[in-house]
Amino acid sequence: MKNRTIFTRDNLEVLRGMDGETADLVYLDPPFNSKRDYAAPVGSKAAGAAFKDTWSLNDTKEEWHGLIAEEHPRLYKVIEGAGAAGGRGDKAYLIYMSMRLLELRRILRAGGSIYYHCDPTMSHGVKLVMDAVFGRANFRNEIVWGYTGPSNTKRYFPRKHDCLLFYVKDRGSGYYFDGEAVRREYVKLETGETGGIFKSAATLDAGGKIPEDWWTEKRDGMSPVGRLKRERVGYPTQKPISLLQRIIAASSPRGGMVLDPFCGCATTCIAAEKLGRQWIGIDISPKAAELVKERLLNEADIAPARGGGMLLPKGYVIHRDDIPRRRGAAKRSPPRQIKQFLFGKQEGQCGGCLQTFEYRHFHIDHIVPTAKGGQDIDENKQLLCGHCNILKSDRDMAHLKARLRELKITR
Numbered sequence: 001m002k003n004r005t006i007f008t009r010d011n012l013e014v015l016r017g018m019d020g021e022t023a024d025l026v027y028l029d030p031p032f033n034s035k036r037d038y039a040a041p042v043g044s045k046a047a048g049a050a051f052k053d054t055w056s057l058n059d060t061k062e063e064w065h066g067l068i069a070e071e072h073p074r075l076y077k078v079i080e081g082a083g084a085a086g087g088r089g090d091k092a093y094l095i096y097m098s099m100r101l102l103e104l105r106r107i108l109r110a111g112g113s114i115y116y117h118c119d120p121t122m123s124h125g126v127k128l129v130m131d132a133v134f135g136r137a138n139f140r141n142e143i144v145w146g147y148t149g150p151s152n153t154k155r156y157f158p159r160k161h162d163c164l165l166f167y168v169k170d171r172g173s174g175y176y177f178d179g180e181a182v183r184r185e186y187v188k189l190e191t192g193e194t195g196g197i198f199k200s201a202a203t204l205d206a207g208g209k210i211p212e213d214w215w216t217e218k219r220d221g222m223s224p225v226g227r228l229k230r231e232r233v234g235y236p237t238q239k240p241i242s243l244l245q246r247i248i249a250a251s252s253p254r255g256g257m258v259l260d261p262f263c264g265c266a267t268t269c270i271a272a273e274k275l276g277r278q279w280i281g282i283d284i285s286p287k288a289a290e291l292v293k294e295r296l297l298n299e300a301d302i303a304p305a306r307g308g309g310m311l312l313p314k315g316y317v318i319h320r321d322d323i324p325r326r327r328g329a330a331k332r333s334p335p336r337q338i339k340q341f342l343f344g345k346q347e348g349q350c351g352g353c354l355q356t357f358e359y360r361h362f363h364i365d366h367i368v369p370t371a372k373g374g375q376d377i378d379e380n381k382q383l384l385c386g387h388c389n390i391l392k393s394d395r396d397m398a399h400l401k402a403r404l405r406e407l408k409i410t411r
């Protein structure tokens with residue numbers, strides 16, 4: 001896939017069509033179940049962009065449940081646990097995101113990194129899911145981005161930080177991390193000591209220090225975009241370029257490929273361009289493609305950074321809305337798809353005893369047995385646990401329900 005490509009499509013379709021081991025860095029800032037729907041103010045550059053940030057099981061395709069349950073049972077347990085604690089909305093969100101994260105893991109190079117930008121609404125669930133997808137040992141940091149702003153909460157502390165969960169694909173493979181590239185000045189503490197308190201002033205690194213895992217407006221100059229007149233395009237969830245620049249500088253080599261599957265107004269793409277990295281952005285909203293073109297033209301320091309200083313030519317950005325196809329993508333066989341579909345439809349419960357079981361304990365059953373004229377079509381199929389399957393044998397549901405009552409399994 002070519003540098004400077006922006007896709008207008010659901011990212012799952014695009015990610016499925018991307019070749020494996022091609023990205024050095026993934027940054028994602030998805031909608032995070034904030035129970036709010038966002039819309040850009042009318043009249044702003046981003047007007048027309050709106051996206052939903054509330055979730056229900058209707059947002060997840062039935063077979064995703066089954067696919068995760070069958071192929072990634074540990075991940076499924078985590079999601080079920082989060083659902084037990086937080087409800088169906090949380091479960092739906094994590095299933096939706098897991099489908100994307102599994103593809104992103106495949107697309108990352110062995111030495112690559114991923115940063116998942118979220119907030120405390122779902123960071124606890126996301127972290128467990130990331131552990132299950134990328135491996136606990138590949139967790140590197142939970143970075144807190146703290147800021148200030150007006151708030152009218154009176155019964156708890158104002159919520160003014162985001163979380164960035166940083167994982168590498170494979171800790172053992174010498175992953176890329178350039179702390180030198182992001183050193184910043186020491187901060188004088190009021191006690192007279194410096195931020196690097198273990199070193200005397202004389203031995204402090206002239207280049208400053210590698211920042212800690214908490215970044216702030218004051219120390220790191222990362223203000224919420226609402227206050228950055230020069231950057232603001234009116235996109236409701238726009239992130240500051242300085243935040244993206246630090247991530248890209250630390251976690252991708254020059255010329256490396258940066259991928260943002262929820263790119264919004266393309267902050268990641270702009271930051272990557274400034275730092276001489278390649279980039280691919282995906283967003284379901286067509287506004288994203290417009291904004292990236294506009295921002296590339298307007299950000300004065302981009303062209304000189306490329307050594308040119310000329311205006312960017314037309315067609316500088318490749319805009320696609322097709323579904324890419326990768327070589328060797330496995331087609332899934334229909335019988336597996338139907339089992340996965342039914343698993344999702346029944347939300348992991350047996351159609352007879354209504355108990356929850358692991359995927360492998362289920363059998364496909366004809367609701368009206370074929371011996372009694374039932375058809376071999378999907379609408380006549382359900383999943384039963386092994387026990388119910390034996391109890392029902394080749395009889396109908398009335399028989400199974402009666403047997404379950406006799407055995408006091410159901411009432």
Ligand SMILES: C[S@@+](CC[C@H](N)C(=O)[O-])C[C@H]1O[C@@H](n2cnc3c(N)ncnc32)[C@H](O)[C@@H]1O
Binds near residue numbers: 283
């Ligand atoms: C929180 S915003 C990203 C903001 C971005 N970091 C920036 O600085 O502008 C999330 C974006 O995800 C997009 N989105 C939501 N669901 C998507 C999907 N399934 N595929 C692609 N993009 C999606 C929305 O249109 C929205 O622009």
Ligand SMILES: [Zn+2]
Binds near residue numbers: 352355386387389
């Ligand atoms: Zn059963």
